[in-house]
Amino acid sequence: MNTSTESSPSGRRTDRGLADQVYAALDTVRDPELDESIVSLKFVSSVAVSAEDRSGNAVAEVHLRLPTYFCAPNFAFLMVADAYDATMAVPGVSGASVVLDDHFASSAINGGVAAQAGFQGTFEGEAENELDELRANFLRKAVLAGQDRVARPLLSQGWTPQRLADATLGQLPDSPDVRRLRHRRRLLGLPAGDQDALLVEADGTPVSLAGLPLHLRRARTTRVGMEANGEYCRGLLADRYNLAEGRR
Known part of the structure; x- marks a missing residue:
């Protein structure tokens, strides 16, 4: 894995093994709108973990970037907060700094996530609620x-209609797309067992034969x-940071 783990931007020595584990954990964090990993989207610009000190502490330092x-x-905010949670869940990491760079709200978001203030607390007087419903909609x-x-x-x-x-x-051949679908349904509390219907409405109700054409459209x-927006974001990010093909 070609991770940026030689040193952190602050110059601390890096535990390469832990940095790789953090990077793998970040691969589970998704852009909420695109439903794609922030790693595959190249939103992670660097990952470093300070080597353990005498107290056994290892602090991760993650830098994120966005297309505009x-x-x-x-x-x-959701991506920075989720990246923080994923990083802190890595065994051996005792602290984390997740920094969003080059964004108009970087200072507020970075500070709010570090303080565990939530979205409302971070944008006090501007945000009317937390982002649970937004996350559920996506x-x-x-x-x-x-x-x-x-x-x-x-x-x-x-296959016939x-x-x-x-x-x-349970009747479907196993595949990454099937596993991904089951996982997303579980996150929403929708049925995702072997006996549950493949095609369901937003509330989990199975799609009828009569409703199939409209549902598939x-x-x-x-x-x-979603895929078009993902490609658009990749293009904007590559142009903004002059990313060559294949470079993270």
Whole structure:
């Protein structure tokens, strides 16, 4: 793994093994709108973990970057907060500094996450509530898009609409897309067991045969939109930071 683990921006010695573990943990953090890992999107610019001192302390230092200076602060806050939680969950890491660089709200977001103040506490007087419902809305879109990723190949393989409408998750060949769909459904509290329907509405109700065409059109439109936005963000980030092909 070609991680940036030689040294932190502050010059501290780095524990390469722990830095790699932190980097792997960050791969589980997603851009909420795009439902893609912040690692695959190249939003992680550096990861370093100070070598343990005599007290056994190891502090991680993570730097994040976004495609534009004015990316939505609520999305940015979620990614920084989730990156902090993922980093702190790595065994052996006793402290973390997660820093969002080059963003108009960097100072507020970095300080709010470090203080565990929540979104409302970070943007006191501006934010009306926390971001749980926003996160849930994007997860619903991710579940809908995920159904298209799984269902379209099955139709291409000759599955009939009736078979697709009757399909359960346990009847599907295992694949990354199926596992991803199950995981997103569990996060929303939707049924995700082997006996549960593959195609479901936002509330978990199975999609009927009559409703199948409209549901699949909505799922495809959602998936295509998310993937197009992802490519657009990648292009903006590459242009902003002059990232060569294949370079993180």
